[in-house]
Amino acid sequence: MNNRMLLVAATSLLAFAPQAQAAQNLSKRATVAADASVEVSNIEGRVSVTAWDRNEVELTAMLESDKDTLEFEATEQQVRVKVIRPKHDFRDSSDAILTLKVPQRARISAQTVSADVTVAGVKGEQRINTVSGEVHTQAYDEPVSLRTVSGDGTISGTGGKSAVSVTSVSGSTDVSGIRGGFDGQLVSGSLKIDVAAAERLSLKTISGDIDARAELAPAARVEMESVSGTIGLRIKAPVDAEFDIESFSGEIESCFGPKARDKNAYGPGSELQFKQGGGSARVRIQSMSGDISVCDH
Amino acid sequence: MKTIPFERGSRDKDPLLAQASRLPQDVAPPRDLWPAIAARLSDQARTTPRRFTWPMALAAGFLVASVSALLTWGLMREPGPVSGGTMLAGAAASQPMFVPVRYGPNSALGESHLKARDELLVQFRQRLDELPPETRETVVKNLAIIQRAASEIDAALAQDPASGMLNELLLSTYQEELQLYSKVVTAGDALMRRS
Numbered sequence: 001m002n003n004r005m006l007l008v009a010a011t012s013l014l015a016f017a018p019q020a021q022a023a024q025n026l027s028k029r030a031t032v033a034a035d036a037s038v039e040v041s042n043i044e045g046r047v048s049v050t051a052w053d054r055n056e057v058e059l060t061a062m063l064e065s066d067k068d069t070l071e072f073e074a075t076e077q078q079v080r081v082k083v084i085r086p087k088h089d090f091r092d093s094s095d096a097i098l099t100l101k102v103p104q105r106a107r108i109s110a111q112t113v114s115a116d117v118t119v120a121g122v123k124g125e126q127r128i129n130t131v132s133g134e135v136h137t138q139a140y141d142e143p144v145s146l147r148t149v150s151g152d153g154t155i156s157g158t159g160g161k162s163a164v165s166v167t168s169v170s171g172s173t174d175v176s177g178i179r180g181g182f183d184g185q186l187v188s189g190s191l192k193i194d195v196a197a198a199e200r201l202s203l204k205t206i207s208g209d210i211d212a213r214a215e216l217a218p219a220a221r222v223e224m225e226s227v228s229g230t231i232g233l234r235i236k237a238p239v240d241a242e243f244d245i246e247s248f249s250g251e252i253e254s255c256f257g258p259k260a261r262d263k264n265a266y267g268p269g270s271e272l273q274f275k276q277g278g279g280s281a282r283v284r285i286q287s288m289s290g291d292i293s294v295c296d297h
Numbered sequence: 298m299k300t301i302p303f304e305r306g307s308r309d310k311d312p313l314l315a316q317a318s319r320l321p322q323d324v325a326p327p328r329d330l331w332p333a334i335a336a337r338l339s340d341q342a343r344t345t346p347r348r349f350t351w352p353m354a355l356a357a358g359f360l361v362a363s364v365s366a367l368l369t370w371g372l373m374r375e376p377g378p379v380s381g382g383t384m385l386a387g388a389a390a391s392q393p394m395f396v397p398v399r400y401g402p403n404s405a406l407g408e409s410h411l412k413a414r415d416e417l418l419v420q421f422r423q424r425l426d427e428l429p430p431e432t433r434e435t436v437v438k439n440l441a442i443i444q445r446a447a448s449e450i451d452a453a454l455a456q457d458p459a460s461g462m463l464n465e466l467l468l469s470t471y472q473e474e475l476q477l478y479s480k481v482v483t484a485g486d487a488l489m490r491r492s
Contacts, residue, residue: 113484114429131484132432149480150435169439169477187439187473204469206446227446227466246462248453268456286462288450 024063030074031056035105035124041082042115045095051104051121058101065094107142116151139164139178146173159196166191168208184210188229198222205229205290216241220281226250226290233285237296240277245294246270247287255295395425395437398444398474401451403458404467414475421478428481436481443477446470 034055040047045064057079061070071082083096096115102108107124110117112133119126119137126144128135135146135153141160146153149169157164157177165183166173168191175182175193181200184191186208195201198214201222208229215236216222222241224231230250235241245252245260252260252272263269285292397418400406425433450467457463 111484114432129480129484131428131481132435147480149477149484150432167476167480169480170435185473185476187477188442204473206470206473207442225466225469227450227470248457248460248463268453269460286466288446288453288463288466 022066024061024066024068024070026059026061026063026070028059028061028072028074029056030079031076032074032079032103032106033076034103035107036076036103037078037107037109038100038102039078039080039082039109039111040098040100041080041111042096042098043083043085043112044093044114045083045097046115047098047100047110047112047117049100049102049108049110049117049119049122051106051123052101053104054101055103056101057103057106060099062097063094064096068094068096070096148173161197170208186210186229203231205231207290216281216283218280222281222283222285224283224285226287226292228287228289230291231285231287231293233283233292233294235283235294235296238277239296240279241281241283242275242279243273243283243285243294245272245283245285245292247290247292249289250287251291253291253293255293255297395422395440396444398440398447398471400447400467400471401454403451403454404447405464406467406471410471414478417475417478417482420482424481424484428484436477439477440474443470443474447474 032055036057038049038057040049057074059072059081063070063083065085067086069084069086071080071084073080081098081100083098102122104121105124106122108119108122108126108128110119110127111129113131114133115130116134117128117130117137119128121138123140123142125142126137128137128145129147130149130151132150134151135148137144137146137155139155139157139160139162141162143163143165144155146155146166146168148167148171150171152171153166153168153173155164155166155173155175155178157175157179159177159179161180162178163181163183164175164178166175166185168186168189170187170189172190173184173186173192175191177194179196180198182193182195182198182202184193184203185205187206189208190211191203191205191208192211194213196215197217198220199217200220201212201214201224203210203212203224205226206229207227210224210226210229211232212224213234213236214222216239218240220241222233224233239256243254243257245254246263246269248269252270254260254272257274257276258272260270260272263271283294285294397414400411425436428436447467447470450463450470454460454463454467
């Protein structure tokens with residue numbers, strides 16, 4: 001089979017076992033480009049993706065239910081893996097465990113409902129969407145995007161300059177070891193981030209708590225906002241930034257610079273505006289009732 | 298340091314005060330400046346009723362993109378075998394009550410925002426019914442959090458209607474609501490495309 005052409009190992013493995021509820025153990029392999037796109041979709045269970053030093057994708061799957069179907073399609077540039085459940089029954093909590101080995105520079109797109117996702121050693125772009133699964137992945141130099149409804153997540157950076165974004169409804173997400181930029185949005189839950197040489201940080205929350213540690217690059221731009229969640233920003237000293245902080249009814253605390261003052265004598269609201277060092281970076285934080293704290297240690 | 302007493306007769310004794318007292322009491326501008334100032338204030342009031350214009354534009358952009366993407370997706374997707382019917386009826390019986398976020402009288406969200414949201418809600422309701430019960434519960438619980446935030450912001454806007462910050466937070470809250478619907482709709486794709 002010519003790998004340069006549209007190679008299709010379009011194999012729908014309708015492996016109905018002779019006995020009900022017999023597990024299906026399946027495996028597939030395809031030769032792909034070093035930066036091939038790998039799309040994985042699973043409903044319940046687990047997806048594990050590990051990088052290896054071959055230009056091949058290897059899939060090992062264990063489907064607990066004999067009613068589930070595994071779809072595997074591969075071309076040189078794209079691999080699609082999908083668990084198909086003919087009729088979703090919530091009482092049937094059969095897992096599908098997918099284990100993939102992919103080239104290091106592969107680009108990953110994973111979509112799961114109640115399946116956990118683990119990605120290790122993959123240096124290509126990653127887009128991971130889950131409803132309630134947990135996600136653990138690593139960030140190198142390419143963008144990493146994580147969207148969850150209720151799952152927890154960790155993104156461990158390796159010091160590369162990767163644009164990482166997280167949108168979470170209620171999960172708890174921990175992002176560390178990244179450089180450059182970060183974009184985070186959450187409704188509730190919590191978000192903890194640690195960013196080196198941050199050039200751009202954008203963090204928004206409704207009632208979730210944000211705990212951010214950042215080393216600001218010169219001319220960095222930081223935007224944070226909250227309705228009722230608390231915002232904590234710890235900036236690595238020496239701080240060289242201009243601050244514009246405002247809250248309608250939350251408290252504003254800073255362990256350096258002046259104290260916050262009331263916006264006016266008779267109405268609500270407090271604000272804190274000051275420059276620390278040369279003021280090359282810009283930090284803008286606003287909240288309605290959430291407390292804000294800024295510190296340099 | 299010499300202190301000059303300011304009783305009425307002292308300016309006659311001090312030559313500097315005497316000179317100062319001869320200066321005109323008011324200086325009229327060479328032309329009437331007020332009409333130009335009034336015109337500029339009026340223009341400003343017309344163009345920027347609140348610090349709301351650019352966030353509105355952002356929200357509108359986001360809204361158009363979301364609705365467009367979801368409508369395209371809705372047209373393109375394969376029809377799933379499990380449509381409405383028994384599945385929805387069965388799931389609906391056990392699902393927690395879902396109510397879209399209501400924005401109060403002080404929240405300057407237009408009819409167009411709410412209409413666009415209502416279109417998205419049709420798809421959202423279908424997908425919500427298909428989610429696992431615990432996830433459905435999480436979604437409904439978080440919509441309640443968004444509702445609380447919207448209500449708090451509305452109450453705050455009653456005190457400070459022109460606050461740019463509150464209006465920005467209101468739009469962020471509205472966007473979070475739409476994003477939540479969008480997440481559920483796109484996540485449901487994995488469930489819907491079944492053989």
